[in-house]
Amino acid sequence: MSVAKIALVGCGNPARRWHLPTLSELAKRGVIEFVALCDLDEVLAAESGGKYGVPHYTDIDEMLDRHQDIMAVDIVTGDPTHHVIARQIAERGKHVMVEKPMAITRGCCDVIIDACRRNGVHFEVAENYFRMPKQRMILDLIDRGILGEIVRVYFVEAKARNPFEPTVTHRGLTRPLSKFGNSSGMCMDMGSHRLSQLRLYAMSEPRQISGTVRRYRSSAEFVHEDWAHAMIDFESGAVGVYETSRLGESLHYYQITGTQGSICDDDWSGPAIPLRLQVGDGMEDVPVEFERHRVDGVDVLSRIVVHTDPEIVYVNPFRECAIDDWSVGHAAEIMSLANAALNDEAPEYGLAARQDVEMAMAIYESSLNGTAPVKLPIEGMTSYERMLHEDYRERFGRSFDAA
Ligand SMILES: NC(=O)c1ccc[n+]([C@@H]2O[C@H](COP(=O)([O-])OP(=O)(O)OC[C@H]3O[C@@H](n4cnc5c(N)ncnc54)[C@H](O)[C@@H]3O)[C@@H](O)[C@H]2O)c1
Structure with a gap:
């Protein structure tokens, strides 16, 4: 039986607590293959690679170059990085899953959606609850x-x-x-x-x-x-x-x-x-x-x-x-990613996670406007998102959607 070949990026707390043990257990049961992992932090990457017996890397592109058979990547990095890393990996033709929230604004969610559409790959969001x-x-x-x-x-x-x-x-x-x-x-x-x-x-x-x-x-x-x-x-x-x-x-x-x-x-x-x-x-x-x-x-x-x-x-x-x-929640999201990669099935949650971000954006926007009701779906960019994008540019020196 062929199974999806999955890699993980980001070996911090949530990965060590839930994603890594679950990926490893599913691989042990033969329902996926856990191919490699990556973290910018060499010590974390080496520790997790050693513990779960998979090759470890500190650079995503190097991992994808070395393991061309990787079909999908579970991205467990901080919120502001989701859209950047998901786009980088989608551009390499791999299916992606990001942790929740999908991204920090609807504009950042759309960076993921557009990159996946352009590259013919699926995206899932690790909403586990x-x-x-x-x-x-x-x-x-x-x-x-x-x-x-x-x-x-x-x-x-x-x-x-x-x-x-x-x-x-x-x-x-x-x-x-x-x-x-x-x-x-x-x-x-x-x-x-x-x-x-x-x-x-x-x-x-x-x-x-x-x-x-x-x-x-x-x-x-x-x-x-x-x-x-x-x-x-x-x-x-x-x-x-x-x-x-x-x-x-x-x-x-x-x-x-x-x-x-x-x-x-x-x-x-x-x-x-x-x-x-x-x-x-x-x-x-x-x-x-x-x-x-x-x-x-x-x-x-x-x-x-x-x-x-x-x-x-x-x-x-x-x-x-x-x-x-x-961790049944994590196992289910990993299998949703695996089925998307192996059988071209639409992931179970995917776009729904953008709605969760949209609801949160509506709360922030309403608050900025003295609790005025915000209608959904929201048309155009909210003033909250515009400010967040400005703060993002200030912090990272580039626009949120810069290639
Ligand atoms: N679903 C849940 O129940 C749950 C629980 C906790 C956290 N989370 C989510 O998980 C995500 C990660 O949480 P966190 O930020 O606290 O984790 P963290 O800061 O502990 O770990 C993130 C890791 O990603 C690595 N990383 C960052 N950029 C990288 C890159 N370009 N290449 C390789 N590695 C990179 C960092 O070195 C770090 O080790 C967040 O989006 C958070 O919201 C979800």
Whole structure:
């Protein structure tokens, strides 16, 4: 059986935690070939190459020259580099996958899309959250209409990383907008996951977003927001609420409310689905079981069984691999890239990731305009994106779309 030959670029934290072990496990099971890896940092590249037994490089072009059989590349580098590295690799005729968020603006997303179209290759985005077993089961329940028509979706993710201090003041977005480091701001960092989840829960396209984005703490090191709140109107009439915070009180939950039932959960990846359905005049809990087994010492999910009548079952497609629930999301995205490369199949998420970026851009833009609603799809470049492109040119000495 022929399998896709995949390489990885960027051996930092997310690669070492999730991508590298998952690529290695899938290769061990014979469903892909893990050909080579690359990081600018020689020590990191050598460490990862040694650990997983693949050749390592510090230069992408050298890796692609030496291994002409590479079909696709998993790019696990920082957000501001996604469009540059993806274009470089697409120009070499290889399929690409970038980590989330797809890129730092819609203009940067389009650099990837255009390069892939011109070179006849596919692109995937490593949005992993909706691909995790529990989230797949929830999306299946929504899709089957078990909750009825979805009317309200919430994702509230207030983490108390920092207390409010007496010195905090109300600040909106100020320049510079980004340091172009590991985070592109909370609405883009965890936001791209959450906006994806909200859109998928609503099973509808966003048509309007109002938001406010605040940076309360004063620190030269910290230019991003530490709090944001957004209201999303979906085509279907459903309404979405997104809140993210790194200071003050802690509160974490997501809620999906339909005309026939709801899921209200404070642990989106934990081993339970608190499903309540309308029965007669009241609401009843529906039991949900998570069945597990072990593979090579790893606790692996076998199935999730929802005890409706008839039962609804999710079967873990990676149940024979030593891959935990979290990394099932990464395994699925890698297989999406592999299938695109091997069978010319459209990747599972791809362009949808641009919509997550677009939703985040709408939040920032609304905030710059005093929470004025932003209509989607957004026409033209937002003032937020224009400023970010100016800051990018200042920082890197070239336009965001320079060849
Ligand atoms: N899906 C998730 O759950 C999840 C979790 C964490 C991070 N991420 C995403 O993963 C990406 C990487 O995260 P990070 O920035 O914190 O990682 P990081 O800074 O720890 O690692 C990035 C690595 O890429 C290497 N690199 C950069 N440019 C390169 C180039 N041209 N050639 C070769 N190597 C290069 C760097 O040397 C570094 O080792 C980000 O986009 C982030 O948003 C996703």
